[in-house]
Amino acid sequence: MNEPLPYGWFIQDILFVSLGVLATIAAFFGSYSNMIIVFIISLFILLLQKLTRAYPSVLSSIELVLVCMISSFFTAASYNISKRYNLGFDTQYCNIPIIYLSPLLVYLPGSELIYGAYELQMGHMVVGASRLVHALVKCMVMACGLLIGWQFTGYNFFANVEIDNNNTTILIDSGSQASFVPANKCIPFEESWNIGPWWMVFAVWNLALLVPVLGGLQVRVRDMPNHYIIAYITLLLFGALNFQEDCNGLTTFLVNIIGLFVATNLSCLKEFMTGVPAVSSIVPVLLVLAPGSVVVLQVLTLMQIDGNVPIIAEHGTTQGSANIASYLWLLGVTYSLGMYLALAIWKPILLKREMSSDIISIVRDYRKRESVGLAFG
Numbered sequence: 001m002n003e004p005l006p007y008g009w010f011i012q013d014i015l016f017v018s019l020g021v022l023a024t025i026a027a028f029f030g031s032y033s034n035m036i037i038v039f040i041i042s043l044f045i046l047l048l049q050k051l052t053r054a055y056p057s058v059l060s061s062i063e064l065v066l067v068c069m070i071s072s073f074f075t076a077a078s079y080n081i082s083k084r085y086n087l088g089f090d091t092q093y094c095n096i097p098i099i100y101l102s103p104l105l106v107y108l109p110g111s112e113l114i115y116g117a118y119e120l121q122m123g124h125m126v127v128g129a130s131r132l133v134h135a136l137v138k139c140m141v142m143a144c145g146l147l148i149g150w151q152f153t154g155y156n157f158f159a160n161v162e163i164d165n166n167n168t169t170i171l172i173d174s175g176s177q178a179s180f181v182p183a184n185k186c187i188p189f190e191e192s193w194n195i196g197p198w199w200m201v202f203a204v205w206n207l208a209l210l211v212p213v214l215g216g217l218q219v220r221v222r223d224m225p226n227h228y229i230i231a232y233i234t235l236l237l238f239g240a241l242n243f244q245e246d247c248n249g250l251t252t253f254l255v256n257i258i259g260l261f262v263a264t265n266l267s268c269l270k271e272f273m274t275g276v277p278a279v280s281s282i283v284p285v286l287l288v289l290a291p292g293s294v295v296v297l298q299v300l301t302l303m304q305i306d307g308n309v310p311i312i313a314e315h316g317t318t319q320g321s322a323n324i325a326s327y328l329w330l331l332g333v334t335y336s337l338g339m340y341l342a343l344a345i346w347k348p349i350l351l352k353r354e355m356s357s358d359i360i361s362i363v364r365d366y367r368k369r370e371s372v373g374l375a376f377g
Contacts, residue, residue, distance in 0.1 A: 006220045016049075017042045019212040020103040025195045026209035027105060027288055029188040030098035032195075037078045038102045044070050045103050064138070067107060068100075068145025072181060075100040076154030092193060094186035100146060101185075101293050106216065107142065108292035109135035111283055114260075114339070117332035121340050136328050139292055143299035146181050155179045180309045183300035189243060202239030206232060206288070213284050226270050231284040234263040238289065253334040260285075260338030268346035272353060278346075282339065291335060295328045 007015070020042040024030040030038075045067050052059040059066070075096060101108075116131030150157075159178040189196035195205070210231050214224050241255040250258075263285050267278035302324060 005218055007215060007218070012216070013046055015212040015215040016046060016106070019105060019209070019216055020045075022205065022209040022212065023105045023288075023290075024098060024102040026201055026205040027290055028098040028102055028293070029186070029194055029196075029201060030095055030102070031193050033193075034095055034099050034102070037075065037099050040078075041071050041074045041099070041103045044074065064107060064141055065145040065148070068104065068142050069149030071100040071103050072146040072149035073153050076150050076152075076157060079157070080153060092186075092191075093182055094184055094191070095194070096182040097185040097297060100181075101290075101296070104142065104293075105287065105290055108290050108296070109138045110286045110289065110291050112138070113291055113295075113328065113332040114286055114335040117329065118336035118340055121333075121336060132329055132332060135292065135332070136295070136325055139295040139328065140299050142296050143181075143303065146296075146300065147303065150181045151179060154181070176307055177309045180304045180307065181300050183297045183304065185297065198239050198243035202236050206235050209288065210235075210284065213287055217280075217284060217287075219280070223276070226274065226276070227281045227284060230263065230266045230270060230281045231288070233266065234259055234285045235288060237262055253330070256331070256334040257338040257341075259289075260335050261342050262338075264339045264342035265346070268342060268350065271350060272346075278343075286335070289335075291331050294331065295324065298324050298327060 017039065021035050021039050024035045024038045025032075048059075048063070048066055048070060052063045078099070079096065112131045112135040116128050116135060119128030119131060122128075156175070156178045158180070159175075186194060188194075189198055189201075195201060210228055211224075213231070214227055219227055238255065238259045241250055241258060242252065260282075263282055264278065267281035270276060270281060271278040
């Protein structure tokens with residue numbers, strides 16, 4: 001705990017921007033043109049982080065809202081510019097959530113969600129419930145921040161736009177119904193302008209993504225190989241189980257259980273071999289999976305439903321759920337259940353190893369003191 005951080009501020013800034021840009025494809029399955037916009041947004045968010053450190057008493061409490069406002073502000077602005085200059089992005093509305101979510105990857109409540117459910121399964125009611133409620137509130141705050149920022153450059157964004165909703169063409173009126181934040185994300189690997197197929201993202205792009213992920217988590221270079229291998233294998237498994245045609249019979253929730261079960265087993269094996277805590281290898285996987293992004297989109301969809309907004313159905317209608325908390329906690333439970341099952345197997349083994357190591361250390365210290373005593377009579 002007393003050791004200095006392994007990387008200076010300049011490297012940390014590079015890692016943060018790189019993480020947002022690479023997440024555009026590796027985590028949210030976007031396109032090359034999306035990466036350019038995310039790069040610009042990440043620079044402005046980085047500037048906000050600098051200002052927050054300079055004036056913590058003023059900005060630290062509202063940093064999350066400001067970050068989300070910046071992301072949606074520049075996302076809508078970039079699409080308005082593309083409309084004006086006919087750059088070809090105006091019809092790709094399903095890429096909009098990919099753009100505003102990618103720079104927010106490190107702010108999404110992934111670990112709070114999963115470890116909250118895990119703490120409840122362990123019987124720690126107060127800690128677990130507090131983490132789950134915090135994750136839900138954080139998702140709602142982020143959705144509100146995105147909505148506020150969108151109104152500056154995205155007001156009337158969908159005015160006079162025809163939307164095919166359930167085979168019925170609807171012309172959206174101007175005003176509030178035309179100023180909602182799009183929540184319908186492109187179906188992965190279905191659109192020609194986005195990167196695909198799935199193995200290109202999970203087998204190739206994740207090779208690059210995991211470097212800023214581990215670096216941003218302050219993992220030293222000498223410790224990276226073990227973490228890197230575990231995270232890479234787990235993400236490759238997630239990709240295969242979710243998108244490989246032969247595995248289409250598995251639901252997303254079952255894949256979550258299997259994926260975290262494998263990741264935790266590999267992490268515990270590493271802890272058994274090296275003594276490094278398993279959690280340090282599980283967190284990078286949770287960060288890339290970004291389970292909190294789904295809940296943020298659900299909250300935005302609920303806002304549209306409340307405002308009687310025609311839901312965009314061009315790439316599949318996202319049905320908002322009135323009980324978002326249940327959906328959020330279901331995600332957390334499925335992820336944490338895989339981790340819980342694996343730890344139930346490994347905890348006795350790791351405890352026995354730790355006790356053996358303590359006994360060996362005590363014996364060594366005793367022999368050392370005994371030899372020193374004999375040497376000095």
